[in-house]
Every structure is written in structure tokens, then in C-alpha cells.
Amino acid sequence: MTADVADRIAFLRGLRTVRQFRPEPVPDEAVADILDVVRWSGSASNQQPWEVVLVRDPDTLRALGEAEGFASHVAGAPLAAVLVMANRRPEQDTFDEGRLSERIMLAAAAHGLGSSIGWFRGDGPDQVRRLLGIPADRQVRTAISIGRPTEEAARRGGRRKPMASIAHREGYGAGA
Amino acid sequence: MTADVADRIAFLRGLRTVRQFRPEPVPDEAVADILDVVRWSGSASNQQPWEVVLVRDPDTLRALGEAEGFASHVAGAPLAAVLVMANRRPEQDTFDEGRLSERIMLAAAAHGLGSSIGWFRGDGPDQVRRLLGIPADRQVRTAISIGRPTEEAARRGGRRKPMASIAHREGYGAGA
Numbered sequence: 001m002t003a004d005v006a007d008r009i010a011f012l013r014g015l016r017t018v019r020q021f022r023p024e025p026v027p028d029e030a031v032a033d034i035l036d037v038v039r040w041s042g043s044a045s046n047q048q049p050w051e052v053v054l055v056r057d058p059d060t061l062r063a064l065g066e067a068e069g070f071a072s073h074v075a076g077a078p079l080a081a082v083l084v085m086a087n088r089r090p091e092q093d094t095f096d097e098g099r100l101s102e103r104i105m106l107a108a109a110a111h112g113l114g115s116s117i118g119w120f121r122g123d124g125p126d127q128v129r130r131l132l133g134i135p136a137d138r139q140v141r142t143a144i145s146i147g148r149p150t151e152e153a154a155r156r157g158g159r160r161k162p163m164a165s166i167a168h169r170e171g172y173g174a175g176a
Numbered sequence: 177m178t179a180d181v182a183d184r185i186a187f188l189r190g191l192r193t194v195r196q197f198r199p200e201p202v203p204d205e206a207v208a209d210i211l212d213v214v215r216w217s218g219s220a221s222n223q224q225p226w227e228v229v230l231v232r233d234p235d236t237l238r239a240l241g242e243a244e245g246f247a248s249h250v251a252g253a254p255l256a257a258v259l260v261m262a263n264r265r266p267e268q269d270t271f272d273e274g275r276l277s278e279r280i281m282l283a284a285a286a287h288g289l290g291s292s293i294g295w296f297r298g299d300g301p302d303q304v305r306r307l308l309g310i311p312a313d314r315q316v317r318t319a320i321s322i323g324r325p326t327e328e329a330a331r332r333g334g335r336r337k338p339m340a341s342i343a344h345r346e347g348y349g350a351g352a
Contacts, residue, residue: 016218037188038342048342057346094271094274097271098273098276099274100274110188132346160224163211167214
């Protein structure tokens with residue numbers, strides 16, 4: 001196995017959610033790379049049913065963090081990516097939104113940045129649509145906060161189920 | 177920008193769907209890495225609502241490719257990862273299934289392997305549940321075919337919308 005392969009697997013394996021951020025802004029070159037990775041993301045039938053609103057303004061970030069749901073960490077981040085989905089095919093869009101979110105987190109991690117997915121619930125999506133001027137027919141569910149992790153946040157480990165409970169060979173119930 | 181950052185961004189940006197595979201088997205070390213990346217994937221509230229059935233048996237792969245839906249490419253792949261979701265929270269699970277799928281494709285790509293997401297539709301999920309012995313209460317929607325790309329498949333480019341139509345700054349309608 002080459003060093004490149006090992007590095008890439010370690011990179012994928014090592015992604016962890018970060019919710020506490022240092023105040024410094026996200027560099028422009030990181031933002032440009034994140035957007036480039038967004039643009040080249042794959043989607044069902046290559047529909048690319050997404051748009052992204054990048055927010056750096058502190059007042060807007062605070063208002064996003066106060067919207068109903070589970071995105072309060074956005075208020076303390078120097079950057080948020082709010083995902084706007086076409087919502088013509090809700091099931092595919094939800095799946096594609098997950099693909100896109102994972103890539104945004106990984107593109108941020110490539111630059112040493114931490115990130116966290118937050119979801120708007122209840123009145124949250126309408127509040128965010130009004131705040132950012134997003135048309136009513138679009139799905140607004142997810143904001144990803146992005147920034148340099150605090151030292152404490154960078155140390156966090158995470159827990160996962162044992163391999164035997166998630167992997168099967170050739171048929172369900174046959175362990176890895 | 178360091179070489180590591182540039183390599184990782186190019187790696188993320190370069191992922192393309194591959195549907196035509198060479199016949200050689202996927203090496204065990206690649207399978208182990210894919211499963212490790214699966215295990216460390218992030219999910220809503222860290223629920224890890226997933227299991228994966230890895231299929232290498234040619235007859236089973238052919239039967240998967242014949243199930244109703246859009247996964248016929250599985251029949252020509254040396255390996256398929258069938259995703260089994262808990263389905264207690266369908267919206268979160270669909271989003272998490274997208275996150276997981278993206279990581280499986282990237283882990284495969286780290287090993288120089290191509291992959292494609294296929295969805296089962298209509299009677300497809302029930303056919304696959306019967307084929308693999310998956311309990312009726314689980315969501316079975318996605319199979320990811322994995323293998324070494326044919327030369328032709330490796331050359332494919334892909335098309336994407338222009339950046340200005342997907343990226344906004346501070347508010348919707350403000351271009352990148």
C-alpha cells in the first residue's frame with residue numbers, strides 16, 4: 001500500500017465533528033476549494049439539485065444559530081455553508097444533501113478546518129429563508145459550521161459500534 | 177498551500193461515477209479500509225443507523241443487478257456494498273445514507289477503485305431483502321458497485337453547472 005493510499009484512508013477515517021471554533025476567519029483559498037468540491041459533487045442523475053449560501057457576517061451567523069433546530073453551533077463559527085436544495089425529488093435530494101455535506105466537511109478538513117452539520121427544524125427553515133432571501137419552494141434544512149477547531153475540540157475522539165455489528169459478508173447476519 | 181492539502185482537494189474534486197469494471201477482484205486490504213471508513217462515518221446524533229452487506233459472489237451480484245430499480249451496473253462489478261438502514265428516522269437515515277455512500281466511494285477511490293451508486297425501486301428492495309436475508313423492517317435502497325475501472329470508464333469527465341449558479345455570498349442571489 002502506498003503512502004498516498006494510507007494518507008487518504010486516514011484522512012477519511014479521521015473526520016470528526018467539531019462544534020467549537022477559534023475566531024479567526026476561514027482563508028479565502030479554503031473557501032474556494034470547498035466551493036470547488038461542492039461544484040464537483042456527484043448527485044442522482046447528475047441533477048446537482050443544490051445551491052450553497054456562504055455566510056461570514058457575524059450578525060447573520062448569530063441569527064442562523066438562533067433559528068429553530070439544532071444549529072446553535074453556527075453562531076460561534078467564522079463561516080457557515082447553508083444548503084439550499086431544489087426539492088423537486090425530496091428523497092433523492094435528502095440523500096444528495098448528505099453526500100454534499102460529507103464532502104464539504106472533508107474539503108474543510110483538507111485545510112485543517114473543523115465542521116459540524118446542523119439541522120433546522122420547526123420554524124427554523126422559514127426563519128432562515130427569510131433571513132437569507134431564499135425562495136419558499138426550496139428545501140432549507142442544513143447549515144454546516146466551519147472554522148479552525150479549538151484545542152479542546154481537536155482532541156475529541158468519538159465512539160463507534162464494533163465492526164461485527166455493522167459488516168456482513170454475502171448475506172445479512174454473516175459477520176465480517 | 178501544502179502538497180497534502182492540494183492532494184486531498186484534488187482527490188475529493190476528482191471523484192467520478194464508474195459503471196464499467198474490470199473483472200479482477202477487489203483486494204482484501206481495500207475491502208478492510210472501506211469497512212473501516214464505513215465504521216468511522218458520522219451520522220445524526222451518532223446513531224450509526226447502518227449496516228453493510230458486502231457481496232462478491234457472481235450469482236448474487238447478478239441477482240442484485242436484476243432487482244427492480246437502477247442498479248444494473250452491480251451485475252458487472254466484482255464487489256457490491258448493499259446498505260441496510262435502521263429506518264427508525266427515515267429523513268435522517270436518508271441523509272446519513274448519502275453521507276455513508278459518499279465515503280464508501282471515496283475510500284474505494286483512495287485505492288484506485290471506481291464505484292457507482294445504484295438505487296432499488298418498486299419491488300427491488302423486497303427482492304434484495306429476500307436475496308440477502310435482510311429483515312423486513314430495514315430500509316434497503318442503495319447498492320454501491322465497486323471495482324477497478326475499465327480504461328474507457330477511467331477517462332470519463334463529467335459535467336457540472338457553473339459556479340455562479342450554485343454559490344451565493346451572505347444571502348441568496350448574491351453570486352460567488
